[in-house]
Amino acid sequence: MVEAHATPATPFFPLTGLHKYIAIFLVVLSWILVHKWSRLRKQKGPRSWPVVGATMEQLRNYHRMHDWLVEYLSKHRTVTVDMPFTSYTYIADPVNVEHVLKTNFTNYPKGDVYRSYMDVLLGDGIFNADGELWRKQRKTASFEFASKNLRDFSAIVGFGVEIGTLSPDLPENSFAQAFDAANIIVTLRFIDPLWRLKRFFHVGSEALLEQSIKLVDEFTYSVIRRRKAEIVEARASGKQEKLGEAGEESGGLGDDKSLRDVVLNFVIAGRDTTATTLSWFTYMAMTHPDVGEKLRRELCAFEAERAREEGVALVPVAGAGDDDDVAFAARVAQFASLLSYDSLGKLVYLHACVTETLRLYPAVPQDPKGILEDDVLPDGTKVRAGGMVTYVPYSMGRMEYNWGPDAASFRPERWINDDGAFRNASPFKFTAFQAGPRICLGKDSAYLQMKMALAILCRFYRFQLLEGHPVQYRMMTILSMAHGLKVRVSRAV
Numbered sequence: 170m171v172e173a174h175a176t177p178a179t180p181f182f183p184l185t186g187l188h189k190y191i192a193i194f195l196v197v198l199s200w201i202l203v204h205k206w207s208r209l210r211k212q213k214g215p216r217s218w219p220v221v222g223a224t225m226e227q228l229r230n231y232h233r234m235h236d237w238l239v240e241y242l243s244k245h246r247t248v249t250v251d252m253p254f255t256s257y258t259y260i261a262d263p264v265n266v267e268h269v270l271k272t273n274f275t276n277y278p279k280g281d282v283y284r285s286y287m288d289v290l291l292g293d294g295i296f297n298a299d300g301e302l303w304r305k306q307r308k309t310a311s312f313e314f315a316s317k318n319l320r321d322f323s324a325i326v327g328f329g330v331e332i333g334t335l336s337p338d339l340p341e342n343s344f345a346q347a348f349d350a351a352n353i354i355v356t357l358r359f360i361d362p363l364w365r366l367k368r369f370f371h372v373g374s375e376a377l378l379e380q381s382i383k384l385v386d387e388f389t390y391s392v393i394r395r396r397k398a399e400i401v402e403a404r405a406s407g408k409q410e411k412l413g414e415a416g417e418e419s420g421g422l423g424d425d426k427s428l429r430d431v432v433l434n435f436v437i438a439g440r441d442t443t444a445t446t447l448s449w450f451t452y453m454a455m456t457h458p459d460v461g462e463k464l465r466r467e468l469c470a471f472e473a474e475r476a477r478e479e480g481v482a483l484v485p486v487a488g489a490g491d492d493d494d495v496a497f498a499a500r501v502a503q504f505a506s507l508l509s510y511d512s513l514g515k516l517v518y519l520h521a522c523v524t525e526t527l528r529l530y531p532a533v534p535q536d537p538k539g540i541l542e543d544d545v546l547p548d549g550t551k552v553r554a555g556g557m558v559t560y561v562p563y564s565m566g567r568m569e570y571n572w573g574p575d576a577a578s579f580r581p582e583r584w585i586n587d588d589g590a591f592r593n594a595s596p597f598k599f600t601a602f603q604a605g606p607r608i609c610l611g612k613d614s615a616y617l618q619m620k621m622a623l624a625i626l627c628r629f630y631r632f633q634l635l636e637g638h639p640v641q642y643r644m645m646t647i648l649s650m651a652h653g654l655k656v657r658v659s660r661a662v
């Protein structure tokens with residue numbers, strides 16, 4: 170007789186105590202990964218993979234990142250991009266933008282992450298500051314931009330010395346080059362998970378950053394020391410009033426590092442933004458000849474009216490191609506003298522062209538904010554403390570849900586009412602100058618300077634894009650042109 174033993178089913182391999190724990194751990198881990206992954210895959214935005222998130226897609230599209238975001242944000246008004254240790258939420262809906270920039274402002278400071286990326290360039294300057302440090306600088310700077318100062322065009326910022334970038338032979342300026350290189354590299358940090366490692370070993374982009382910052386600092390500190398010496402000397406000889414406002418403000422002669430931070434932040438705020446806008450404006454006017462012509466008509470009518478108001482006769486100039494340089498220069502100078510703070514307000518079409526340029530080519534194309542505490546945006550998107558939420562002016566200007574079916578077209582007329590007056594848009598929809606408590610302090614000053622320069626340029630010159638010249642942006646905090654803008658210039662009288 171054969172005895173049948175009911176043997177218990179033996180596992181494929183016997184589970185000892187330790188194996189059991191490992192098995193349980195693996196099951197739980199797979200469950201978490203599968204759930205997280207399926208949640209990520211449902212997310213609105215680029216496909217996300219475990220551990221690396223969307224880094225690969227983002228790196229592949231980095232050179233065209235603003236347009237890559239346009240593609241996603243036109244499908245979803247809010248897009249989440251996962252990165253290895255954080256996630257970025259991009260917003261283009263004015264309702265969400267108002268929440269972040271105003272309604273719940275205190276929850277969305279620049280934050281520690283932004284600060285750690287930008288510290289080497291911006292230091293403690295206003296762009297990189299939160300809390301009391303920001304409030305103090307904002308208060309000081311806002312006196313500078315009071316409208317009484319703008320009236321006499323005295324909004325001069327930066328070095329207070331001529332750095333020669335406009336010399337006729339367009340010299341390479343080593344400060345400007347190093348400054349741009351530094352800006353490009355700190356921007357790259359936002360999507361480069363290895364930047365800290367590179368910095369530690371002084372290799373690659375971080376090594377170049379180190380060199381660039383050294384050059385920027387050497388130049389800036391030398392200017393600061395020179396200006397301080399001039400002030401001290403002027404005080405000693407009792408001639409301080411000759412140095413004007415700049416001398417008075419440096420009365421306390423603050424420490425060199427703080428002055429360095431203020432200067433560099435204002436070079437970005439005041440120079441790079443307006444310079445880049447002038448380039449995009451010129452590009453738009455050239456590639457939309459009807460706009461260029463309409464603008465010239467407005468400027469000619471303005472010139473005639475202002476001359477009548479002032480009771481002066483316009484300097485006669487023969488015509489295009491005329492080689493009477495003296496008469497031409499005199500006419501340009503006369504036109505410039507007819508421009509004033511108040512009269513610039515009459516140039517509604519010019520104002521609309523500048524604004525339309527900024528809608529499509531905002532000088533600050535994306536602007537990230539830190540997240541202090543978990544929050545829910547008005548559209549229901551959850552954002553987590555420690556992450557970042559970015560409003561995207563470049564995308565916002567191109568969204569049909571914000572501007573209608575012709576959102577992508579350059580059409581200054583959209584800014585003009587039937588009665589011919591300028592039509593404003595909500596700053597939470599037209600976000601080129603940010604909005605809320607940190608709205609750009611230099612907005613009026615920027616319009617004033619740009620309109621003065623453009624009125625003269627567009628009244629007296631025609632621009633033609635050099636054939637084959639590539640016009641593209643490059644990735645940095647400012648939407649500057651990767652290859653500059655090469656144009657052929659001719660007189661238009």
Ligand code: HEM
Binds near residue numbers: 296442600608
């Ligand atoms: C086309 C011209 C300009 C544009 C599009 C522009 C845009 C902006 C934007 C988007 C911000 C917010 C940046 C951030 O959150 O970090 C900003 C801030 C600022 N802008 Fe402008 N800006 C322009 C010109 C100027 C000029 C000419 C000045 C003055 C020299 C200036 C001074 C400032 C300052 C001081 C801030 C910091 C405000 C704060 O954080 O409280 N801007 N600007």
